[in-house]
């Protein structure tokens with residue numbers, strides 16, 4: 001029996017049991033049979049969640065791009081690796097074969113080397129969803145540089161914070177980017193950010209929109225002429241299994257983003273393994289994940305997982321609503337997509353539109369549908385199942401995180417019977433536990449609690465860049481000896497998991513994780529603002545939207561409220577990006593606080609969701625009169 005490809009439920013249970021009984025033996029077999037190592041490991045796993053320290057395949061040597069590119073050249077060199085579908089449907093799609101991708105990555109890698117980038121150096125990539133994004137990611141990996149992709153929708157301040165946090169000396173970007181009918185001045189945002197980043201010595205620019213931009217003498221260069229001159233082969237840097245592959249930032253409960261560090265060997269093994277099984281990937285498939293490579297989903301399931309399996313992975317530059325709401329389905333029909341992986345927020349937005357946008361296309365190529373990023377509501381699940389999958393395609397509701405590197409809980413198509421809103425069963429090697437508030441594990445079924453993982457898996461993040469104490473504090477301190485996910489979950493009568501949402505101060509808006517603290521920090525910069533608190537409230541399309549409670553300084557009290565609200569959202573756009581704008585702003589005289597001075601967000605959440613019949617335990621509330629007034633004036 002091969003552990004690598006699960007084909008039915010019985011086999012899943014067998015493999016799962018084996019993976020839990022002997023995790024090291026299990027992952028060793030997978031790693032040995034399916035990957036190219038330059039040197040074998042000394043030990044499969046060393047771990048200690050109290051330090052915390054986790055090492056997979058320690059002592060092994062490899063280059064992940066050899067696994068994603070070189071080893072495919074003889075068997076599938078002329079197969080499409082990346083199928084690029086541009087923003088404008090009238091522009092031709094680009095089929096980049098494995099051979100071409102190999103060459104382009106090598107050229108890009110040589111350019112980076114010429115610019116003085118080497119092993120262990122950090123490179124920030126701020127590019128839209130164009131081939132150079134995937135190519136430059138792989139080029140970094142080729143030479144052992146650590147990539148840190150920053151989603152190209154982030155503001156200049158957010159970009160600067162990330163560049164400085166990881167100490168990058170080089171930034172890769174483009175002149176501009178397309179978003180539906182709009183062109184965005186990306187280079188302008190980079191220029192603005194770099195005013196705060198004195199260490200950045202060089203910026204390479206890909207031409208995309210052809211718009212006028214500034215090129216700073218001695219710092220900025222167009223990348224194409226350099227690529228044209230570069231040598232088309234670049235031997236891979238031989239990396240250790242535990243060398244960092246990339247840093248990817250995620251929000252936390254304080255203002256500073258957390259640079260999650262992923263390493264090489266374990267990440268490769270786990271993302272490839274889960275890609276194969278969760279999408280039941282077969283050689284002739286055309287797989288499409290609509291995420292941006294700026295998020296973990298894009299790293300693991302557009303780039304590394306698919307390419308490690310020799311798959312054809314679609315890279316889509318556009319948006320679901322341009323030129324109209326049929327765009328996704330037009331692309332599925334055009335490229336005969338077999339696996340389609342998207343976010344609940346996109347499904348909800350499309351489900352709201354006329355069904356003709358879906359029915360007019362032939363979606364019969366589809367075999368598996370996936371969702372990720374937030375809990376999917378039942379209505380959206382059924383719409384996806386009925387109208388996109390024609391009730392024939394299993395839906396994989398995949399639960400995982402930036403920190404986990406790969407999918408941890410998900411059905412396996414044609415094996416696990418699906419159940420709407422349930423991520424169902426753990427992947428092989430994943431040992432979930434539900435914990436109560438006192439730190440005790442809740443055994444048995446039909447229970448709910450805080451979701452932890454008891455045992456390491458190969459793609460768990462190893463640390464937070466530059467702040468191991470915070471890594472320990474955030475993930476390994478709440479429940480001793482366990483990784484705490486920050487999510488709540490329930491386990492039903494057959495042991496299926498349903499993720500109920502975050503239990504911390506992170507709000508997921510349209511699939512983007514937003515920490516409340518950085519948004520509040522941005523608002524509090526406004527000279528008229530004394531204090532603020534942000535909570536989420538249910539929103540039909542975005543899943544959650546943001547509701548801001550804002551206390552004005554006395555000097556601000558006389559200002560026009562509408563203008564103030566606009567200025568506040570402007571500040572948020574500048575500091576974080578437009579995704580973090582507040583849908584509702586209520587100016588309040590005070591905030592509900594505990595006697596120890598903590599804002600009682602629970603109460604604010606209830607008011608924002610118009611669910612005030614029972615505010616729960618208010619015995620520690622210091623100022624009930626404020627709550628009365630906030631309720632009276634709520635929006």
Ligand code: 6R9
Pocket residue numbers: 250295296297371372373374375376397398399400401402403423485486487499500501502508511513
């Ligand atoms: C991959 C990704 C992680 C948080 C996670 C959880 C939520 C992700 C989910 C889901 C319910 C799913 N989440 N997938 N909630 N069902 N299938 O999204 O990573 O951006 O780090 O977000 O997203 O709350 O903790 P990331």
